[in-house]
Amino acid sequence: MDFSLSEEQTQLKEAAIGFARKELADDLSVREKKGEFYWEGWRKCAGFGLLGMPAPARYGGLEMDPLSCVLTLEGLGYGCRDHGLLFALNSQLWTCIKPILSFGNDEQKEKYLPSLIRGEKVGGHAMTEPDAGSDAFSMRCRARKKGDRYVLNGTKMFITNAPIADLLLIFAVTDPDKGFGGISGFIVEKGFPGFSVGRPLELMGLKTCPLGEVILQDCEVPEENRLGREGAGTAIFNAEMEWERGCLFAAHLGAMQRTLEETIRYAREREQFGQPIAKNQAIAHKIADMAVRIELSRLILYKVAWMKGNGQxxxxxxxxxxxxxxxxxxxxxxxxxxxxxxxxxxxEYDLERHVRDSLAGRIYSGTSEIQRNIISSFLDL
Ligand SMILES: Cc1cc2nc3c(=O)[nH]c(=O)nc-3n(C[C@H](O)[C@H](O)[C@H](O)COP(=O)(O)OP(=O)(O)OC[C@H]3O[C@@H](n4cnc5c(N)ncnc54)[C@H](O)[C@@H]3O)c2cc1C
Structure with a gap:
């Protein structure tokens, strides 16, 4: 087993750190108070190629393998303090661009991917509903076929990027009798009749990431905007969750690494009772545990990336x-x-922001309890 990274991979991570430190270093605290999205940073990220990391060059992508994507996101998470921006970016990448790449036909890819990858268009995905969160497949949103279009009715809740989105991948029931096999995904543009977005929702953290409710009232979606075949929604959703769970969280790894380094520095410099607080075993052990969590996080994220890179x-x-x-x-x-x-x-420090932002990670992409349910389902209990 070889745990070493190639020189190119190491450079990718370094380049992402350098980019983030230089280009994404505006006054975050001011924007955070106003709940303002970092448009300039978004465009810079797109210019740096981040939205096209796993995509083919013909759509403007960088054709990076999953481990390289993870390393780049780790570097970005290390260098960029605006976790809301990174969350918006990751949502677009793994829950909109990636499913279109994996399940879209040539026309859909040609039509939607280049502008999403260039960052000119903003996307996301909409699964959750007011009464269907963890039990996402109990959704009520219905898509009824009418001639050459589908008519969608329902409400989606907590949708990342919704207030600024040009298009969303929306999941709806096409055949209630088929259960998991009766859900389909649709690429819905904001200009389609019957599509509207409610007011932005205020969150505890990730304040610079716009998030909102989506209302579909007899929303007309052309048949050619169905992603994959009718009934493929569950497979699309599960596939995109695998990518998101394996890649998005690399940004958290980077953030943890930066916090560890800052904490070590602080514990060495801060003196109480005539000595640096780091000299207290109670403090040193906390820092040791932080380092252990980072090392294990890195191993599992790199392993998932390696598996995905090998087509598993x-x-x-x-x-x-x-x-x-x-x-x-x-x-x-x-x-x-x-x-x-x-x-x-x-x-004044970043740490309270980390606490607020990190708590969201226990909820989105499937809560911690749901991850434990998934894990235990593999254990033959
Ligand atoms: C910042 C953020 C961004 C989001 N972005 C999106 C997005 O872009 N698109 C989208 O579709 N959704 C999005 N969501 C919604 C997210 O996917 C849901 O919040 C999540 O799936 C949980 O659903 P819920 O909040 O309704 O909680 P519920 O499902 O109501 O759960 C409440 C509590 O009960 C627990 N629970 C529920 N069922 C079980 C069970 N079977 N076993 C054990 N415990 C259980 C949960 O773990 C949780 O602790 C986002 C959420 C957040 C916080």
Whole structure:
């Protein structure tokens, strides 16, 4: 087993760190207070190629393998403090661009991918409903075939990027009698009749990422905008979750690494009772545990990327990665805040933002409880 990275892979990560530090270093605290999306940063990220990492060159992509994508996102998470921007970017990449790449026909790819990859268009995906969260497949949203179009009715909730989205991949029931096999995915443009977005929802964290409700009232979607065959929605959703769980969380890994380094620096410099606080075993052990979580997060994320790069399915491994990395990010953020004392609790430092932002990771992409359900379903209990 070879754990070493190639020089090119190491450089990709370094390049992403350098890019983020130089180009994505505006005054985040001002935008965060206003809940403002970082449009300039978004365009710079697109210019750097981030939205096209796994896509073929013919659509403007960089044709990067999954491990290279993960390394780049890790570097980005290390260098960029605007986790809302990174979340918006990852949502577009793994839950809109990637499913169109994997399941779209040539016309759909030609029509939608280049502008999404250039960052001119914003996308996302809409599964969750007011009464269907973890039990997503109990959705009520219906798509009825009418001639050469589908008519969609329903409400989608907590949809990342919805307030700024040009298009969303929306899941709806096409055949209620078929259960999991009766759900289909549709590429819905914001200009389609009957499509509207409610007011942006205010969140505890990720404040720079717009998120909202989507209302479909006799929304007319041309048949050619169905993604994959009728009834393929569940397979599309499961496939995109595997990618998201395996790749998005690399940004958290980068953020954890930066926090660890800042915490070590602080613990060495901050003196109480005549010595650096790092000299207390209680503090050193917390920092050791932070480092352990980071190392294990890195191993599982790289493993999932390696599996995906070898064309393997990784439903179990991506659930383990999602669970472990998201919980580790919360734990490490709390420990870092504690080690920084009142300074950590102060909004002058990044740590309270990490705590707020990290908590979302336990919920989106399937909650921690749901990941445990997935993992236990593989254990023959
Ligand atoms: C920041 C953010 C961004 C999001 N972006 C999107 C998006 O772009 N598109 C989209 O479709 N959705 C999105 N979501 C919604 C997200 O997918 C759901 O919030 C998530 O699936 C959980 O659903 P819920 O919030 O309705 O909680 P519920 O399903 O109501 O769960 C409530 C609690 O019960 C637990 N629970 C439920 N069922 C079980 C069970 N069987 N066993 C054990 N525990 C259980 C849950 O783990 C949770 O703790 C986003 C959410 C957040 C927070």
């Amino acid at each position: 399915r990784a439903p179990l491994e991506s659930a383990i990665a999602k669970l472990f990395v998201s919980e580790s990010y919360v734990q490490n953020s709390l420990e870092a805040l504690q080690i920084h004392g009142a300074y950590g609790y102060s909004a």
